[in-house]
Amino acid sequence: MVMKPVGMQQLAETIRRVLATSISERRRTSRYSVSSGVFVISRTNPYERCSLIDISLGGLAYGHAMALTPDPSMDQLSIMAPDGEIMIDGLVCRTVSDIPASSGISLPEDERARRSVCFEKISDHQKDRLNQFIRRFATPMRR
Numbered sequence: 001m002v003m004k005p006v007g008m009q010q011l012a013e014t015i016r017r018v019l020a021t022s023i024s025e026r027r028r029t030s031r032y033s034v035s036s037g038v039f040v041i042s043r044t045n046p047y048e049r050c051s052l053i054d055i056s057l058g059g060l061a062y063g064h065a066m067a068l069t070p071d072p073s074m075d076q077l078s079i080m081a082p083d084g085e086i087m088i089d090g091l092v093c094r095t096v097s098d099i100p101a102s103s104g105i106s107l108p109e110d111e112r113a114r115r116s117v118c119f120e121k122i123s124d125h126q127k128d129r130l131n132q133f134i135r136r137f138a139t140p141m142r143r
Contacts (some may be wrong), residue, residue, distance in 0.1 A: 004007070029056040032138030037082035044075050047080055050115075055138055058095065060097065069076035079133060088129045093117035 039049040040062040050062040060077075073095055079088045092118050096116045122130075 015078050028056040031056045031141045034135050034138050035082070038137055041078045041080060041081045041086075042075050043077070051081065053114060054141060055079075055126065055130070055134060057119075059096065059116065061114055061116040063112075063113050064115055074120070075117070081133075081137065087133045088126055091122065091126060092120045096121050105135075 005117045007075045033054050034052045036051070038052040040052050040060065041049060042064075045064075048065065049065045053061045053063055055061075062078075073094055075095070077093055078086050079091070081087050094117060096118050098115045100114055119126075
């Protein structure tokens with residue numbers, strides 16, 4: 001098979017198109033910001049309450065103290081409401097990114113990193129609870 005060489009102009013246009021694609025276009029579900037006082041509890045570090053930053057039906061992001069938390073690729077999370085009620089338990093998730101605060105991102109107080117996860121194997125009951133949680137504690141984020 002003979003392939004035609006790629007010209008610099010075509011390469012530059014392809015790179016520009018990839019970089020110009022906004023994050024919101026790649027997301028499958030809408031994200032919601034969460035009111036303060038909502039926490040995530042990780043099975044790998046159950047004694048630390050981490051501030052929930054944002055959530056969607058596909059995943060969530062939370063702040064954590066990076067020095068204290070191992071970097072698991074898979075974990076189980078629970079979401080705790082401001083009144084202490086466990087709203088959703090046993091959400092199996094996969095880490096997508098773990099960004100240190102030194103990168104310039106904004107984080108809740110006392111948090112050193114932002115971890116983003118996507119949900120894996122979510123049950124219908126968990127999906128219903130997520131919808132209830134979003135209606136009760138979250139607001140849509142601007143695109």
